[in-house]
Amino acid sequence: MTSASRSLTIDSPGSHRLAEGPLPEPGPGEVRVRVAAAGICMSDREVYDGHRDPAYVRYPVVPGHEWSGTVDAVGEGVDPALTGRRTVAEGFRACGRCERCRYGETSLCTAGYDETGFTRPGAFADHLVVPARLLHPLADDADLRAAALLEPAAVIAAAVRAGAPEPGERIAVLGAGTLGLLAVQLLAAVSPAELTVIDPRAGRAAQALDFGASEARVPKEAEEVRGRYDLVVETAGAPSTAADACLLARRGGRVVLTGMFTPGAVGIDPVHLSLSQLTVRSVFGAPSSAWSYAVRAFTAGLLDPAPLITHEFPLERFAEAVALVGSGNPETGKVLLRP
Structure with missing residues (x-):
């Protein structure tokens, strides 16, 4: 296994870099995921252009909140059987303790906004680390390319x-x-x-x-x-x-x-x-129940996001990829980065 991992960081609006660093290690209650595909949406374009509300982004940031991948390491207290599982995960880092979370409305968490790809490192990288409690494991034969769209599907x-x-x-x-x-x-x-x-x-x-x-x-x-x-x-x-x-x-x-x-x-x-x-x-974002709904529909074949994908790029071509998003070109659908 490689000991290094690349990530695409936006340091400030209009400024990005692709760098290689140590392989991130999952802490207690966390997993490391090897990213298979990550979608670029208008929110990511807003982050790059500097048009996102400052309350909803923290620079420097590794974007990427729409993604799929495979668990390749688990931290302390996490079931080792998750290793090797194809998966997606919720983006909102809901606290799980406030009144709204306890009521099941995790997208209304009152502990403050915290989301993968905006305030925490996201999936425009070879690997990312997320809390295991946010995972939604997929079938062993799940199409990870299509599964990268399960975040907008959950919304x-x-x-x-x-x-x-x-x-x-x-x-x-x-x-x-x-x-x-x-x-x-x-x-x-x-x-x-x-x-x-x-x-x-x-x-x-x-x-x-x-x-x-x-x-x-x-x-x-x-x-x-x-x-x-x-x-x-x-x-x-x-x-x-x-x-x-x-x-x-x-x-x-x-x-x-x-x-x-x-x-x-x-x-x-x-x-x-x-x-x-x-x-x-x-609706803004998706609670845990909506994620479960979307994953079940995907697994049952009622939801097939694959036909929406029109472009795929490696991390090295991020600038070209993000320029397509919001360009107004009617031929552009969902744009993916494929680490």
Whole structure:
């Protein structure tokens, strides 16, 4: 076994380096994972560009919160049988002791924000160390390339669970990016009467149909179906999509917001919200239960993130890889780093 490990560090916005150092050793209650693949998302691009809220990043940082790998060492107090297991792990370092954690809402931990890839070293590296309690072991034959997308899948699983879809309902997904297309797969498994995807990109809309959507519309066409849906899952985070999602829902319907909105986004009309008696939920990250849901769906074959992957790069080409994310190129889906 090698005694060294490489990691990609962002020292400050716009400045990164790939360095080799000693192989990290897991401490008590921890495991070391050999990284198989790590996804780059817009949050990572924000870290690189310096646009992430300072409360949610700590420089210098090794990014990488979407990843999969294989446990290759365990620390004191950890079951040795985990060695060799394919796995993913939760990113939030929830305390497990506060009232919200004890209630099962680990993504609302009141001990303070702490997350792999933002405040702790992440998976843009050959190896990373994480608490064993955060692991979600995978099947022995799991596709680790696809499994790198289980972090966004867990986020959308949290949204689906919050929306409580039922068979035969009319459901709309607003946005056909990574989150939106993963939502389509999970929602299609519920057997809705209609599953409409709304996105301005024709290619993404077509992919949504392959994933189980019954129809795809561009935003202008969505005006024709306002007030139609029992459940609307918003995934785009565009300036108007929170308000648009509420207009798509029927009276008494449900709306779940998962997109990361920026200041200046159009507000939801409180008059419409009140008169329509809508239930609106938001999702940021994923609690442990949503991770379990996503991993079960992946293992059962109900969730296949692999078709979303369009580009793969070694760590040495990080600059090229991160430039693709958020570039606006319609041909760019999920970008992976492969240490």
